[in-house]
Amino acid sequence: MSKSLNLFVPAIGVTTLALGLAYGLSSRDYGAQTIETLETRVQQTEENVARAIAEAQAAAEEAARLQAERDQLEQLAAEAAMSGSDLTAPAPVIEGKYGLGRTALPEEIAAWDVDVLPDGRGLPVGQGDVFTGEEVFVDQCASCHGDFAEGVGNWPVLAGGFDTLANEDPVKTVGSYWPHLSTAWDYINRSMPFGAAGTLTPDETYAIVAYILYSNDLVDDDFVLSNENFTEVEMYNSDGFVVDDRPELEYAEWQAEPCMVNCKETVEITMRATFLDVTPEGGGDSVMNDATTSDSPVFSASASAEPTEESAAVEETGGVDPALVAAGESAFRQCKSCHQVGENASNRTGPALNGILGHTIGAVDGFRYSDVFQEANAAGEVWDAENLAAFLADPRGSMAGTKMSFRGVRDEADITALIAYLQSFEE
Ligand code: HEC
Numbered sequence: 013m014s015k016s017l018n019l020f021v022p023a024i025g026v027t028t029l030a031l032g033l034a035y036g037l038s039s040r041d042y043g044a045q046t047i048e049t050l051e052t053r054v055q056q057t058e059e060n061v062a063r064a065i066a067e068a069q070a071a072a073e074e075a076a077r078l079q080a081e082r083d084q085l086e087q088l089a090a091e092a093a094m095s096g097s098d099l100t101a102p103a104p105v106i107e108g109k110y111g112l113g114r115t116a117l118p119e120e121i122a123a124w125d126v127d128v129l130p131d132g133r134g135l136p137v138g139q140g141d142v143f144t145g146e147e148v149f150v151d152q153c154a155s156c157h158g159d160f161a162e163g164v165g166n167w168p169v170l171a172g173g174f175d176t177l178a179n180e181d182p183v184k185t186v187g188s189y190w191p192h193l194s195t196a197w198d199y200i201n202r203s204m205p206f207g208a209a210g211t212l213t214p215d216e217t218y219a220i221v222a223y224i225l226y227s228n229d230l231v232d233d234d235f236v237l238s239n240e241n242f243t244e245v246e247m248y249n250s251d252g253f254v255v256d257d258r259p260e261l262e263y264a265e266w267q268a269e270p271c272m273v274n275c276k277e278t279v280e281i282t283m284r285a286t287f288l289d290v291t292p293e294g295g296g297d298s299v300m301n302d303a304t305t306s307d308s309p310v311f312s313a314s315a316s317a318e319p320t321e322e323s324a325a326v327e328e329t330g331g332v333d334p335a336l337v338a339a340g341e342s343a344f345r346q347c348k349s350c351h352q353v354g355e356n357a358s359n360r361t362g363p364a365l366n367g368i369l370g371h372t373i374g375a376v377d378g379f380r381y382s383d384v385f386q387e388a389n390a391a392g393e394v395w396d397a398e399n400l401a402a403f404l405a406d407p408r409g410s411m412a413g414t415k416m417s418f419r420g421v422r423d424e425a426d427i428t429a430l431i432a433y434l435q436s437f438e439e
């Protein structure tokens with residue numbers, strides 16, 4: 013009603029304006045008439061505003077009334093829920109942190125509480141025999157699981173598979189794998205037939221479970237399963253699982269105070285994870301595998317025992333720049349996880365590097381080198397500043413297949429320094 017009035021008023025306004033204009037033009041008193049017409053319009057607008065305000069007030073009152081009505085309904089619902097009388101009442105508002113939900117009713121809990129435990133708790137009263145089970149199974153389950161529970165296509169197999177559990181590809185079925193019969197009852201009752209869960213009666217479920225036992229040769233064809241004899245059924249794999257007793261036996265041990273007495277005096281970092289190639293390349297002969305083999309039998313490559321003439325010559329290089337050697341020492345930190353130099357240096361993940369310049373490649377006593385190193389050794393190749401620089405810059409690029417799992421030294425100045433440093437150690 014008020015809306016159509018609203019539409020009507022401007023229409024009158026426009027008409028008045030048009031009439032006014034016509035009159036004004038005809039009377040030639042154009043200005044005065046126009047002002048009069050505009051005054052009329054202003055007055056009409058004011059009326060419209062007053063009406064709109066009144067309407068807004070009415071709407072607010074209506075909203076308040078509805079809110080009050082809602083509050084009342086909610087209170088009634090809350091009272092109804094407290095008395096537990098009406099399960100279909102809408103969930104009322106609740107105290108509690110988020111003001112959501114309410115405490116479940118005993119009836120609701122009972123409806124969800126369908127689990128059946130290995131000791132038979134939760135089983136409803138009922139029974140079913142193998143023959144009835146076969147009928148129900150063929151009717152409701154066989155389309156997926158096969159007439160004899162052998163499985164159709166890729167649907168799960170429910171029978172057989174005995175003695176395959178230790179195989180690489182074990183056939184785990186209710187018969188071969190499941191340790192408790194209650195799991196079969198519970199699972200079928202809860203979730204099968206696939207897509208129509210919850211439609212089986214307790215007796216049908218007993219009968220089906222009896223039939224699955226029969227399909228697994230665990231019972232005879234005259235067997236009747238019931239809530240009474242349920243726990244007497246022996247499952248094939250009942251001893252195949254162990255109870256997880258780690259919380260009692262192991263966790264306690266780990267939570268004990270760590271022993272902090274009689275500790276070693278020094279802590280030495282022997283390896284850094286970044287250098288470890290956790291995934292071996294190619295033949296699987298990684299630094300990891302090699303880390304413990306420095307004491308293993310010497311691989312005697314043919315040339316390893318022969319001292320080379322050049323070695324003596326190059327090694328005599330004296331007078332290397334001390335600053336360069338110092339820089340080399342600090343750059344050598346990235347090699348230390350695998351190589352030792354100096355007095356008592358021994359083979360670690362990599363060979364000891366004393367006197368390496370001018371030395372035959374791959375010839376440090378007692379170190380087991382990669383094939384590519386053994387080949388270079390057999391060919392009598394010798395380390396000089398040039399090939400060593402190339403090797404340090406890109407170990408795998410220059411000696412394809414090397415065991416030195418190291419990304420390489422980027423900075424050329426570091427390489428020069430490293431070589432100077434290595435040169436400062438005589439064999
Ligand atoms: C439409 C196909 C279909 C029908 C019909 C069907 N099932 Fe299943 N069944 C499945 C699928 C799929 C799974 C695997 C479900 C999963 O892993 O989540 C399954 C799993 C099972 C399992 C567990 C197998 C295991 O080793 O994990 C049992 C027991 C079972 N069904 C019994 C039945 C019974 C009894 C019926 C008849 C009342 C039935 N099923 C009807 C498809 C079906």
Ligand code: HEC
Pocket residue numbers: 287288299343344346347348349350351361362363365368372373374375376380381382383385400404413414415416417418421430
């Ligand atoms: C992750 C361990 C590791 C790191 C880090 C490493 N190396 Fe090696 N290095 C090796 C191994 C292993 C070999 C033996 C290579 C083979 O047999 O393929 C080797 C071989 C060498 C050789 C040749 C030795 C010989 O007897 O012929 C030199 C020289 C060398 N490394 C220098 C360095 C220098 C300098 C650094 C630091 C910039 C370095 N390595 C960093 C493991 C490492």
